[in-house]
Amino acid sequence: MRWIRQHLIGAxxxxxxxxxxxxxxxxIAFSFNNPESKFNLSxxxxxxxxxxxxxxxxxxxxxxxxxxxxxxxxTLFATIxxxxxxxxxxxxxxxxxxxxxxxxxxxxxxxxxxxGSSLLALFLNLSFPLGPxxxxxxxxxxxxxxxxxAVKARLQGMDPRLEExxxxxxxxxxxxxxxxxxxxxxxxxxxxxxxxxxxSFDDFIISxxxxxxxxxxxxxxxxxxxxxxxxxxxxxxxxxxxxALVIVxxxxxxxxxxxxxxxxx
Amino acid sequence: xxxxxxxxxxxxxxVNLTKQFGGTKAVDDLSITSPAGSFFALLxxxxxxxxxxxxxxxxxxDPTHGQIFIGDQDVTELRAFQRPVNTxxxxxxxxxxxxxFENVAFGLRRRGVKDVDDQVIAILELVELSALARRKPSxxxxxxxxxxxxxxxxxxxxxxxxxxxxxxxxxxxxxxxxQIELKRIQSEVGTTFVHxxxxxxxxxxxxxxxxxxxxxxxxxxxxxAEVYELPRTIFVANFLGQSNLIQGMKVSTGDVxxxxxxxxxxxxxSKRNVAPGQSIVIGVRPEKIMVxxxxxxxxxxxxxxxIYGTVTDVSYTGVSTQYLVETPWGQSIIAxxxxxxxxxxxxxxxxxxxxxxPEHTFGLDPAEGLNAxxxxxxxxxxxxxxx
Numbered sequence: 001m002r003w004i005r006q007h008l009i010g011a012x013x014x015x016x017x018x019x020x021x022x023x024x025x026x027x028i029a030f031s032f033n034n035p036e037s038k039f040n041l042s043x044x045x046x047x048x049x050x051x052x053x054x055x056x057x058x059x060x061x062x063x064x065x066x067x068x069x070x071x072x073x074x075t076l077f078a079t080i081x082x083x084x085x086x087x088x089x090x091x092x093x094x095x096x097x098x099x100x101x102x103x104x105x106x107x108x109x110x111x112x113x114x115x116g117s118s119l120l121a122l123f124l125n126l127s128f129p130l131g132p133x134x135x136x137x138x139x140x141x142x143x144x145x146x147x148x149x150a151v152k153a154r155l156q157g158m159d160p161r162l163e164e165x166x167x168x169x170x171x172x173x174x175x176x177x178x179x180x181x182x183x184x185x186x187x188x189x190x191x192x193x194x195x196x197x198x199x200s201f202d203d204f205i206i207s208x209x210x211x212x213x214x215x216x217x218x219x220x221x222x223x224x225x226x227x228x229x230x231x232x233x234x235x236x237x238x239x240x241x242x243x244a245l246v247i248v249x250x251x252x253x254x255x256x257x258x259x260x261x262x263x264x265x
Numbered sequence: 266x267x268x269x270x271x272x273x274x275x276x277x278x279x280v281n282l283t284k285q286f287g288g289t290k291a292v293d294d295l296s297i298t299s300p301a302g303s304f305f306a307l308l309x310x311x312x313x314x315x316x317x318x319x320x321x322x323x324x325x326x327d328p329t330h331g332q333i334f335i336g337d338q339d340v341t342e343l344r345a346f347q348r349p350v351n352t353x354x355x356x357x358x359x360x361x362x363x364x365x366f367e368n369v370a371f372g373l374r375r376r377g378v379k380d381v382d383d384q385v386i387a388i389l390e391l392v393e394l395s396a397l398a399r400r401k402p403s404x405x406x407x408x409x410x411x412x413x414x415x416x417x418x419x420x421x422x423x424x425x426x427x428x429x430x431x432x433x434x435x436x437x438x439x440x441x442x443x444q445i446e447l448k449r450i451q452s453e454v455g456t457t458f459v460h461x462x463x464x465x466x467x468x469x470x471x472x473x474x475x476x477x478x479x480x481x482x483x484x485x486x487x488x489x490a491e492v493y494e495l496p497r498t499i500f501v502a503n504f505l506g507q508s509n510l511i512q513g514m515k516v517s518t519g520d521v522x523x524x525x526x527x528x529x530x531x532x533x534x535s536k537r538n539v540a541p542g543q544s545i546v547i548g549v550r551p552e553k554i555m556v557x558x559x560x561x562x563x564x565x566x567x568x569x570x571x572i573y574g575t576v577t578d579v580s581y582t583g584v585s586t587q588y589l590v591e592t593p594w595g596q597s598i599i600a601x602x603x604x605x606x607x608x609x610x611x612x613x614x615x616x617x618x619x620x621x622x623p624e625h626t627f628g629l630d631p632a633e634g635l636n637a638x639x640x641x642x643x644x645x646x647x648x649x650x651x652x
Contacts, residue, residue, distance in 0.1 A: 161358035164325050167345040168352045169372035169421065175346075179371075183362045 024241060031234035038228030050231035057230040063220035064236050070132060070216065071200040074139035079193045081140070082147025083185075089148070090155040104149070107142040115142070116209035123210060130212025138206045143196035150195070154188030194247070201240075274455055275336035275349075275424040276301040277322065282331035284317050284481075291317040293481035295331070299425075299459055299474065304451050306460045306472030308505070314481040315461045316355075319427050322459065323352045335424050346375075351418035352427040356434065357410045359402035365389070365413050366398040372421040388420045391450065408439045415447070419454060428460040432467065444470050465505050469493065477501050479638070497539050499546060499629050503638030508548045509598045510635050515543050522628060527594045531570045531626065538628030546629040553625040554600035556588050559616040569620040572598060576615045586610055590617055 030040055034047035055061035088094075089101055107115065119138050123130060162184065166176040204218035211219060221233055277299040284292040292314040299305035307315040320326040322333055324345030332341045340348050351372065359368050369388060370381045378384075389395045392412040402410055411431060418426055431447070432440045448471055451458050462468050468475050469489040476486040477500070485492050485501045493505055502508035513526025522538050524531045524547055531547050540546065549570070556576075557564060565571060577597065578589035581604075588600045588611065600619055602610075611617050 159356065159358060161354050161356055162360060164323075164345070165352070165354055165358035165360070166371070167325065168323055168350075169417070170346045170375040171371075172346055172375075175375055179375075180360060 027234050028238045028241070031231050031238050033231055033234075035228075035231060040229055040231050040234065047231075050235040054232055054235050057232045059215060059220060060224075060230065060232050060236065063215045063217045066132070066215065067201050067217035070136055070139060071197045074136050074143055074200045075193050075196045077136075078140045078143035078196055079147050079189060082144040082192065083151050083189055085144065086148045086151035086155060090152055104145055107145045108149075112203075112205040116206040119206065120209040130210055131214050134210040134212070135207050135214060135216065138210050139200040139203065142203075142206070143199060146195055146199065147189070147192040150192035151185060151188045154185050158184055198244075274301040274457060276303075277305075277425045277457055277459060278334040279318070279322070280332040280334065282318065282321060282333065283329045284314070284321060284326065285329040290481050292321070292328075295481070295483060297476060297483065297486070299457055301336075301457055302455050303473045304448070304458045304460065304471055306462060306468035306475045307478055308462055308465055308468040308475055309478035310463055310504070313478045315463075315478050316429060318478075319352070319429050319459065319461045322425070323350055323427055324348045325352075349424040350427060351421050351423040352429060353411075353414045353418050353431045355430045357402075357414040359410055359413055359417070361402055364399050364401055365394065365405070368402065368413055369417045369420055371417065376421075384420055388416045391419075391453070392416045407435050408443060411435065411443060412446070415450065419450070419456070422454075423456065425457045425459060428458060430462055431460070432462075432464075440467070447471065469505075475505075477505060479504070493550075495537060495627055496548070496629070498637070499548075499631070499633050499635060500638035502548050502627070502629060503636070507551055507599060509551065509554070509600075510546050510548045510629070511596070512544070512546055512631060512635065515540070515545055521623065524628070527592070529572060532568070532623040533626045533628045534623060537624075537626065540628050540630045542630075544631050546631045546635065548627050548629055549621050549625055551587070551599040552585070552601040552603075553621045554598070554602075555620045556590070556600050556602050556611055557618050557620065558611060559618050562618045565618065565620040566622075569622055570626060572619045574598065574617060574619065576611050576613055576617055579610070579613055588617075590619060 030043075031050050032046055032048065033040055033043055034045045034049060036042070036044045049056070085100075085104065089097060089104075116138070119134075119141075120130075122128075123134050128134060158181075162180055163176055166180040167173075171179060202218065203216075204222060207216050208219055208222070215223070217236070221229065224230065224233060277297075279295050279297045282292055282295040283290065295314075295318060297305075307318060309315045317326060321328050324340070324343060324347075328341065332339055334340065335349060340350075360371065363371070366385055366389075370385050373381045373384060385398075386395060389398055392415060394409060394412055394416065397405060397409065402413065405413065411434075414431070428447075432443050435443060444467060447458075460468070460472060472489060474486065475489045475492050477484045477492065479500050484504075485497045492501065496502035496505065496508070499510065502510065511526050511531075513524040513531065516523040516525045516530070518535060520535055522533045522535045522545075524533065524545055526547065533547060538545065555565065555569075559573065562571075572590075572592055574590040574592045576588055577591045578587075580587045583604070585601045585603050588602065590598045590600060592598060598619060
């Protein structure tokens with residue numbers, strides 16, 4: 001009884017972690033499979049083909065690169081715009097401020113299917129050619145919401161006396177921004193940008209409506225699923241997972257090194 | 266001072282300074298001179314305008330009208346970062362992303378000083394924090410953070426150093442320690458310090474000059490002992506320490522004012538009286554009162570003011586004994602007696618006589634009401650926590 005009580009939480013934690021990581025493990029495992037048929041669903045034999053010839057299937061790599069490009073460009077624009085909006089909303093009192101605050105939430109609250117289809121209707125009405133530009137417009141739109149929310153929270157949580165202290169210590173308004181405000185808000189901006197990129201990279205529904213003939217990575221996978229997903233997709237997905245893992249670990253490492261250097265000195 | 270450079274010490278003058286927030290005057294036509302090199306305390310309850318005054322001097326708030334001079338320079342129009350003034354903020358406002366060294370070096374770097382190391386090390390030594398230079402503010406205790414805040418301001422050799430309730434966040438013991446510490450630093454650097462506080466004991470311990478503020482105005486200003494011994498308004502009598510106040514009427518005037526109150530006669534030297542009319546409030550501090558058993562009235566020096574009553578409460582506090590004595594007209598008089606007398610103390614229910622010298626009595630104008638300064642800390646007009 002006592003043994004169970006002491007180890008129950010640990011056991012539950014292991015189950016939950018398994019639940020979270022099993023799908024990822026399967027994805028990675030099947031990237032090393034040499035599928036019998038077109039469908040990479042049952043284990044056949046170990047093979048490195050998918051990794052050595054990662055672009056071996058037509059279209060998969062170009063779709064991947066397209067998604068990365070769209071993600072980077074959308075994130076860049078959305079982060080800049082969203083940060084500026086957040087500053088405006090927190091720092092200035094203007095007419096329509098509270099309604100702007102509310103409207104900023106709309107893209108997050110609107111079902112993607114509604115947003116995707118209405119955007120499509122809009123572009124068609126304007127006879128705007130569908131392609132990378134329309135996808136990026138759509139992505140920037142919904143990433144902005146997340147950036148605004150994250151940066152706003154960071155700004156609101158900041159002690160206003162810090163900026164006053166900077167002014168008191170001979171920092172001009174631009175120096176105050178550069179040496180105090182910006183460094184303090186930066187973690188919020190970076191976090192929002194990371195989230196924004198992954199949302200853009202991951203987005204299927206809105207992209208699908210507005211992509212025209214453009215094939216992003218999620219659209220490629222959806223198309224491939226009809227005919228059987230090649231293991232190359234698993235390999236690329238594993239790469240994305242590893243990249244994310246590296247980012248998280250290096251952030252942890254930097255924090256740990258900082259702590260260590262502090263305790264030494 | 267770091268570098269050992271002799272420099273000019275400037276005084277701070279506020280001339281008709283007024284700040285209006287909407288319909289409320291937070292600071293009302295304030296004129297003060299804080300002499301060069303003095304430790305000046307602005308004392309008042311929260312909402313009295315003391316923090317607003319300080320923020321106007323720092324340049325963080327624009328005065329509605331009036332002027333601020335540092336030495337001969339009119340700084341009213343200068344912006345915060347252009348003023349030769351630095352502030353120690355209530356919450357310290359240390360930059361959390363910079364280490365202690367960089368926090369302290371911030372002001373020097375912004376003014377383009379190239380080699381900051383020597384100065385930073387010297388000032389950190391002054392506040393005894395050299396060992397912690399590379400720590401982040403969050404890794405320091407409250408008292409250490411407070412000293413960093415002082416160092417960060419002082420390193421810039423400001424003409425005036427502003428302290429906004431700098432000890433408010435510390436516990437009592439640390440507060441006492443820091444009071445002494447700040448006083449030491451001030452005498453070492455010789456800069457004019459302007460200290461805002463609601464703690465009357467702190468103001469009296471540290472400052473050369475205390476200004477008691479109420480509702481945006483200065484009630485009384487002077488050396489702490491002077492203000493305490495001879496309060497000029499009921500607010501000051503109640504806010505700065507405790508006072509026993511009795512309402513009466515003047516009977517005769519001259520060098521000594523004679524007052525009749527509740528059938529008893531009291532005497533006050535006329536230079537200690539500020540009541541303009543017939544009606545007057547006489548006051549005396551609790552520690553000035555001698556408490557004697559009614560049978561021992563003869564021991565009371567002739568000419569002392571006296572009140573008869575019954576002891577309703579005795580509290581022994583170690584250093585002194587505090588008596589509450591009820592008078593025949595139902596007022597409670599507080600008296601503190603040092604525990605240095607030989608023999609019996611008065612006990613609960615004893616008939617006693619209270620006596621004190623006319624020279625310890627003060628006469629006040631009753632116009633503001635006997636409770637002025639008692640129920641302070643109610644109004645929260647001032648942006649004490651929110652900016």
